[in-house]
Amino acid sequence: MSVPTVPQLVAEHSGAHAAAPARARVTVRAIVLGALLIPLNVYWVMMVEGIWHSGHPSVMALPWGAVFNLVILLLVNVLLRRFAPRHAFTQAELITIYTMVAIAVMLAGHDTLQLGVPNMSYGWWFATEANHWEQLFHEYLPRFLTVSDEAVLKPYYSGDSTLYTRQHLMAWVGPALWWVGIVLAVGVVMVGLNVIMRRQWTENERLGYPIVQLPLAMTAEGGSRAFYASRMLWLGIAIAAAIDLSNGLHHFWPAWFSFDVRHDSPKHFIDTRPWDKPWSAMGRIDFPLYPFCIALGFLIPLDLCFSMWFFFIVRKLMQVWAVALPIRMMPGLPYFGEQSFGAWFALGVYGLWVARRHLARLGRRLWRGALDDTTAEGDPMSYRAAVGAMGLGLVFLLWVTMKAGMSLPATLLLYGFGFLIHLTVTRVRAELGPPAHEMAGNMNAVTLGTIFAGTKGLGARSLTIFPLFWWFTGRGYRTTPMPVQLEGFKMAEVSGAEPQRLAVGMALALGLGALFTYWSAIHLTYQYGTTPLVGHNGGQWSELASWLNYPKDPSWQRMLFIGLGGAATVGMMWMRMNFLWWPLHPAGYALGALFGTDYFWSCLLIAWLIKWAILRWGGHKTHRNFMPMVYGVILGEYFVGAFWSALSVILKERIYDFSPG
DSSP: OOOOOHHHHHHHHHOOOSSOOOOBOOOHHHHHHHHHHHHHHHHHHIIIIIITOOOOTTSSSSOHHHHHHHHHHHHHHHHHHHHOGGGOOOHHHHHHHHHHHHHHHHHTSTTTHHHHSGGGTHHHHTOOTTTTHHHHHGGGSOGGGOOOOHHHHHHHHHOSOOSOSHHHHHHHHHHHHHHHHHHHHHHHHHHHHHHHHHHIIIIISOOOOGGGHHHHHHHGGGTOHHHHTOHHHHHHHHHHHHHHHHHHHHHHOTTSOOOOOOTTOSSSEEEOTTSOTTGGGGOEEEOOOOHHHHHHHTTSOHHHHHHHHHHHHHHHHHHHHHHHOSOOSOTTTTOHHHHHHHHHHHHHHHHHHHTHHHHHHHHHHHHTTOOOOSOOTTOSSOHHHHHHHHHHHHHHHHHHHHHTTOOHHHHHHHHHHHHHHHHHHHHHHHHTOOSOOOBTTTOSHHHHHHHHHHHHHHOHHHHHHGGGGTTTTTSBOTTOSHHHHHHHHHHHHHHTBOHHHHHHHHHHHHHHHHHHHHHHHHHHHHHHOSOHHHHTTOHHHHHHHHHHHSOOOOOHHHHHHHHHHHHHHHHHHHHHHHOTTOOOOHHHHHHHTSSTTTTTHHHHHHHHHHHHHIIIIIHHHHHHHHHHHHHHHHHHHHHHHHHHHHHHHHHTSOOOOOSOO
8 A cells, every 4th residue: 555645645634735836935044044953953963872872863764853843943933923924934944944954963863974973083092902903904094084193082082071172173173074075975976866866756656755744744834724723633742742741751750650662671572582492593572662653654655564564573583494494504594684785786776777768868868968957847956967966976985085095996886885775775765764774784885895705805905994984884874864855855846945945955954964963973072982972883893803814705605695685575576566465565675684673663563553454444534534643643752752852962961762773
């Protein structure tokens, strides 16, 4: 069961018209306000995620930190409409601010620059006589991208110090500005890819864009009375807000009643480890009950909702099967990371195959020099400008990476695989809108290279550069800014916002987001010392040392399971295209093959059961009438949960963490 299109949902739940509106102006004040909000939001993300490893405003596909900003602006708009109606924010302005903040939040996120900033110094500081890092790879670490001065790093890792001395600032400013330039170049290439693919995904394939439903409905007409007059909306807000309000008060007064909904709750899990083999292989099975995750499950197609929790169970059973096998020919069974590699690669190739006519047409026009220099409706720039921007960004990235010491083949692997993964995630988000899309199984360019070429094939110098780009292709991919860019263009299309000015806001958000992320991460680490921001980044360096000490050959076993994962995905695609009754979506397999669904799988099970029952016995009309309550649950929990998180930064103590991460 597919979700309704974005224009249909906006028309049904906000009173707006489904037809594309006249082009609305994105004002300078909107871009300036978005820019002013970026430092506050980046600092907030870095404090709760990086320093405390809590809250995680960035890791959900619908970032609750950005939605919280949107709610505050809508409350301000109520006052402006009452006392200064000429100065009230339009939907185009609100969408612009939301998109800028969301891009900056993603850059500062748990799977992006929180992995990049610590790696500027980690390889230097944690070198000891025991691990021999100095002898293994220090000669390959590029000085212009890293910080090695022990006098600068000692107070950095010890804490209770400050960034604001001449010595500290001079050591960090050069490498940080290089990385800001690299991040900006990556963002420009992503914008170019989105421009190239936007018309194919939006107009030819008519993807549903589930994630933008709520921001569009919230901001229609600058805050439509039709949307906010719904009793079902306020019922959902009241239920979710009461849960988070009670849980926040429980932090201050432990005798106060609380609702335990977290995935790491001591109450909601089954621990199979004490069981007899092979059942003990399933480990701990959590049963999270996040209300907003249940609500997000209503925004995605029914088959994906089913597939994500179904393949979670399949993965647990595969762990049992691997232990039950009498012969241990493959110690890494069942190779979940490799299966996911194959699945995501197949999804990416499938997306390009579907777009082959669109891309071939653009390629022929590019070859003939006939690309239009005009901007189509909804595009932020012409195809010629998009190709030019991508070309400049890629040339800079290739140059700076090879300047750092990476070979050309390794550089092509880094960016080729990296951009393919980000492009595939962006398309999956546009089509299906899963609540999150974590791939925490070493699914990255360097792992793929070592599987097919071995560590000697890549070389010690190139291997040493890969950890520095862990933020681009390393782990997770939940906080990639590329889907946010595409969703911003989609919201501009529906709301009528000028896409060209929105693109200017995006570029500013990329630059400011990167700049303030590096500042806040370094500033806070000098204050707090070794924190989760630093501690979560050591694995890739230890793995690098292991590869250099004990070189690995190409692995046929891992190649086999990459192929099996891809074949299984292609098989499910074929079944979906030929049999309407086929219930499994290949994206559910790609997401469920790793561990990114563990913290919300049971929420999707509940959402699927309720949504299936509503559609089965109530029909589409009942489902549409129920959607305002779904929006209300998300809004209620996002607002109150974000309030506790923001208050924790002000009070400098952890309060209630309502969101998984």
